């Protein structure tokens with residue numbers, strides 16, 4: 001059960017020095033596991049329980065509480081569309097329908113090849129850039145249905161997430177384009 | 180448009196870079212001043228400024244700091260709330276992106292004032308990109324010796340501050356609105372499910388790992404260095420005297436220029452919508468505005484004249500400043516649909532500990548779906564009102580209110596919209612029947628004279 005390499009275990013133990021109890025690193029440890037394996041399976045839970053010194057049942061409880069931890073396999077490209085109020089007012093629901101249609105899957109499902117999954121999400125803190133969608137960690141704001149389709153096509157063609165066009169949330173802070 | 184002071188997000192290119200920040204006086208004057216003062220005097224200065232928290236409740240920051248036990252015998256913690264998950268709020272994110280060092284400097288000042296040596300910045304998992312930005316800023320500040328062991332050489336605090344250093348750790352969440360609630364955040368940081376705790380005991384006595392803890396919002400922290408630089412008294416003269424300073428107003432929905440605008444407290448709401456955010460597209464009228472994030476009571480579009488955006492003035496008109504996320508809805512908006520979406524959110528995010536919240540949020544959603552489908556019974560309007568009122572004040576945390584407020588205030592202020600969605604052909608209630616439905620102890624609602632509505 002060598003899920004973590006020695007170097008990673010070393011890193012985790014460094015991190016644990018920043019907290020009075022090893023249990024506090026459960027979220028960071030689960031993040032590492034999900035990055036490595038795509039989702040948190042049984043083996044991953046056991047590994048997390050061991051390094052954080054908590055019972056496995058505790059890990060299961062935590063994984064099921066937080067929506068960003070997956071307890072089943074998801075696509076390598078996880079498409080998230082916000083339909084909360086600010087996005088809804090600017091077409092978030094239509095965007096979600098377009099994406100479901102494009103990918104041919106329903107909420108929290110993944111495509112048979114494991115490439116894409118889709119999730120209707122709550123407010124992502126991009127309300128000024130509504131409607132928005134995210135692919136893994138990358139936000140696409142003020143995105144039209146056509147542009148969203150293009151994002152998917154780009155992933156299909158190049159197996160990478162395209163660079164989002166820049167959207168100023170602070171209209172007065174123009175320098176942001178360099179991010 | 181008049182010029183306003185930009186205290187939190189000044190127009191300085193590349194300010195997120197530590198060298199730019201230093202060149203603009205960062206980690207300088209304010210820190211030197213702080214370290215030459217006694218810790219309690221720093222808290223007093225913040226008190227004098229009148230700064231109130233920007234996380235939702237507008238609680239006076241200096242007062243909150245003064246609740247912490249003094250001295251260094253006890254291990255104490257500082258927790259900075261970057262969960263920012265209230266729908267309509269996207270302002271803390273701008274600080275992560277454009278001015279993270281000012282927030283860090285604020286945290287250092289808070290730590291000194293309360294004699295804390297360990298701070299955690301908790302940021303929602305969806306902000307993965309911004310977590311990295313903050314981590315980079317923290318690493319830069321460590322490298323320059325503004326955080327960590329080397330603080331002892333860089334700053335030479337007198338008296339109580341001798342040999343003083345702080346560690347700051349960035350902690351990434353994993354998707355849970357409720358973790359924004361202060362005690363739930365403590366559980367989450369401890370590696371548990373994020374359940375709000377009963378209060379008392381209050382965090383200042385029993386917080387993280389049972390130790391005294393103070394929790395503040397990101398934007399609150401970014402204001403602190405400004406206060407120390409200009410002095411509490413000067414700061415207290417900016418904006419509205421009862422809640423001084425500037426606020427990052429996040430404007431979204433039906434406006435031409437959605438975005439974040441830093442303006443003094445007390446700025447007229449219509450000025451923000453029409454002048455800063457470019458007005459409503461196609462010159463449409465406004466039907467409804469939610470002034471502080473989706474849990475705050477909505478205002479009628481025809482009652483916005485003279486509404487000022489600060490805690491006290493909004494209270495006067497029956498709403499609250501919340502996170503200052505302004506959601507604008509034009510005259511064609513189906514507000515029943517909007518409200519249903521809001522209720523779905525709170526139902527989804529309820530942690531399930533308290534029965535009124537867990538069950539009540541589901542009931543609200545179920546009833547609202549009837550209205551959405553124009554399939555409600557006449558008595559459902561009052562039933563909905565009743566359910567919302569019965570959640571309020573009966574729960575561990577304020578998510579109960581967050582779920583109840585939008586619903587019953589919308590009924591009070593937009594009753595006609597609910598009446599239009601009663602199943603066609605059904606007669607609306609008579610006032611007597613409405614009162615018969617209601618249990619004791621509830622505030623009277625305006626009951627309209629019965630009319631038959633056909634949609």
Ligand SMILES: Cc1cc2nc3c(=O)[nH]c(=O)nc-3n(C[C@H](O)[C@H](O)[C@H](O)COP(=O)(O)O)c2cc1C
Pocket residue numbers: 231232233234235236237238240243260261262263264265356357358359360361362394395396397399576577578581
């Ligand atoms: C359900 C719920 C969610 C909350 N979410 C947040 C949040 O995302 N960010 C935040 O700063 N405060 C949030 N708060 C308020 C915090 O509990 C706390 O009051 C605040 O962080 C204190 O900081 P301040 O005094 O600087 O405003 C939330 C409160 C409740 C009840």
Ligand code: SF4
Pocket residue numbers: 357374375528529530531532533534536537574575576577578579
């Ligand atoms: S009010 Fe709701 S969210 Fe808050 S503790 Fe109770 S059940 Fe959980």
Ligand code: FES
Pocket residue numbers: 082083084085086087088122123124125126127128130132266267268
């Ligand atoms: S409502 Fe969609 S990002 Fe906030």
